[in-house]
Amino acid sequence: MTSTLDDPLQSPQDSDSEQSIAVPKRRHGKSPLASVANLPYRRSNASLSTLFASTTSLPSSQNNTASPSESQVGTPTAGTVNGSVFSPAGSTLRSPSPAAHPAQLGANTETRDLILRAYSPHVSLLASQDTEELIRHKGINGGLLEILRPFGERVQGKVTIRDSSGVSRSWEDYGIRFTGVKDGLESPRAADRQSIDSVGSGKRNGQRSSMLEYKPARLRSGGDVPQIEDLVERHLTFAEEQSGPIEADYLNHKDTESRESNAPSPFYLLYLRRLLSGLPMVPSETLSHPVATVIAISSRSANPIEELRNLFHSSNQGEHRLPQWVHNEFLRYYVLVHDEDYDDITTSMNLFDQMKRHFGLHCHLLRLRSTQCVPSDDGAIKLPHCEWTSAAEELAEIVRRETSEDDEDSTPCIFDSDANAIRAFVREMVTQSIVPSMERASATWNDQVASRRRGLSGRFMSLSKRFTTFGGRNTSVPALAGGGSNYDSLQGFYRPDAPEAIMRKLADYGMMLRDYKLAHSTYEILCQDFKNDKAWRYYAGANEMAAYLETAYYSYLSRVGAPYNALRTLVLGAELLKMRIGSALDDAARWSSRLLEDRVVGPVGHVLLMERIAACFTERKGIATGLTEGERKRKAGFWNMLATEAWLRTEKTSQAERCLREAEQLYRLEEQGVEFDGMHRSLRALQEAVKANRNGPQHFDGADLLGDDLELQTQTVETLQDPLQQDFGGPRSPLRAAFGHGHRKSLSAAIAPMQPPPIQTEFGDPLGVVPSAYQGGLDLNSAVSQHGVDVPAASPIVERKTPREDGFE
């Protein structure tokens, strides 16, 4: 079981260190108790909790690496837990130019910004051997890519882009994605790797740089739904464990934070982001094709110009040449990395002048220090986390940190001067080279290719193109190369210089430059073209981008069998519909439930989507103030109830509690109750089940292995487990309040204000008070299952292993 289970995750390590491979096996291979015994250890692992910081919400005030002005970390520990760049609070910080969308401020902006930023230009990195070595000396094992990546995700300052009609617009949140040269080409699954390996093994010998690569490019490609599921599941599990009583003060944050009720859950946002991270590189869409390549050499190189020439050459013909369906005429940007500590700046300046003469404007001298930075150094900052890592990559990182003996946060540090240099470099490259060259390219293509197809004459052209080839084109045989079509149906792609391919590229550039009018009109033309050529994958892609959901979904699912793309289409479509409010909310809910019915998502996505449907219905307003007609409160309550059940089934009690609270409010359970007795009973049963599971059922069996405090708490849970049936007073009964406050402060944001404040003191001795109050009573488990709620309350340990055994890892 273990070997297959860990396979996809081994590969980051087999290029890293042999030892760590064995460790996760040990962890998963042992009895369930082993993982329980791990819990306290993992809880204190600071390095791990940074990784999960995106979903365990932390207050914005501590978000100190997010803005450059505050980025100085004086003491080594200050940034360990709190230094997440992407806590939810952090992402509101960077919402784009709020003045531009005054109407849409609110809960919506979070998902909208996410979608907006998902389509960023990809810039591949090709660095010479000595450059990578220089960066590794700094303690950054991933080389140039790892140090540049976080800074590319958000370009400092505003970026101004001219659209096709000549109007300029500035964006605060513009970013690019740095990728490896071959990222996105291989599937992130190990199973699929065999074939690629056998092809690539010969190549590998001559390719020392990829052997030395810290993480293989394979990991950086996304598009694998099970891995996304698995990742979000880990985040959820971590959040469950974190919300135990030990970290109660840490969770106080949630109380004070008072999230808006319709703000999407951080786990859903994570799901969405991972869905859009590491877009695989395929012929049918050029969104992940590089718009530029950074060719980097260092001042250590003995023969720098020769080195540059070689790298340039290899990106055109050699080992770094992308497949033939990738348009190869993209920008090359040349970077000289200067070693501040050891090399002479005048030599580098001379070299840089020489480069400028050779290559023109697209050059940059990046001055970095080469000594390793430790947190205690003056002006040391943590290397920020990447937001847009693929699921496989993050999973690998989680496993690495879980198994590492080192309890410290292992995020490398860099000097502040380095960070500033990189920011300046990224900004200069984006504003002076990448964006202008993309604008130029799209203007050219628009002029030469696309504009011919617009307007009346364009229509005729497509007609004539269709009918000139011997009279009738409706032959059932797909046209082979020639026959009036540019589509190579044998190999399944258009050559990159075909008008269709160029127009797709134009439209994608439109997306990346946020010129959505241009993009949409081009996608629309493409839909027709691809249909005529029966290029189904292209057709589905164009329909996806033009938001013809039905056609895109059907084509992806039935014609080309690409469930990931189908999922992406509908999830994005539903999100975009949801932003339009009104009757579009119904459509959003309908598309989401279609995803559920067709089983395009995994178990985690299933529940998250249920929540999302509930949110859609909650948001639906009545036709007029005061009238309930047009509201969807009952439906919202229903979906929240379903989500509660599903969360309980997967043992995510805090999530279940959140949904249940929504449902209670929507059904107004406490004020007037529900008239249907079956509904009423089942809602009560859910309340009980949530209450019983609240302390985290995962602590049960491992009591004897754990420390004293945990044992104490375990007993409390066990005694509480049975008799809660008696406590039918609902959430306002004092004992529940006491219980809730003593153990799980975070959970009752809505209920908390009603509770009496000095509860901590009342609840001084859990073993003394609680058992006497709850003596005797029914077994909750059986009571719950009477109503058909299949909540595995008592023996969850066995259950919770199952998601890990499905081979997603």
Place this chain on the structure above:
Amino acid sequence: MSYYFTIIGTRDNPLFELDFGTSKVGGDGVARFREEAKYMNQFIVHAALDVVEEVQWTNKEMYLKRIDSFQNNHVHCFLTGGNVKFMLLMNPDPTATTYSAYPTSQPSRPSTARQSTTLLAASPNSQATEEAVRAFMLEVYENWVKCIMNPFYQVNQVVTSPVFRNRVATAAKKYL
């Protein structure tokens, strides 16, 4: 093929509930809902009230046809002049309904398609289904009017009359 029929009063309160199965094509008239359906059916029908409230203003008829669905449950509604709703939930194959659980097997589309020629609920929008449900609803309505004409009946009171129950069951046997 199972049905759940309920009459809902003006405060979203159930006045009458009945489970039954089809009596056509060799059915024995017994509902075969899953265990969860005992409350899930109520939830589904209750959620459909949102749609009823919206559709009633756009439709002049008392019979509102199929108004909502959840998984393979379909809800038809008949709205009386007194704002009492007759809701009929039909489910062609209760074993295929997963409710909140993650479906572990692919939805068995082909198998339901095979039965579809004979079963009403397999094609809930078809003319035949709508006609059958309309006839059923009208018959129930007639009995309902007779029932509430009882001088001791008050608005929103639960109907316990075994006679009424029998008549609904007979109508179900006749049409569904």
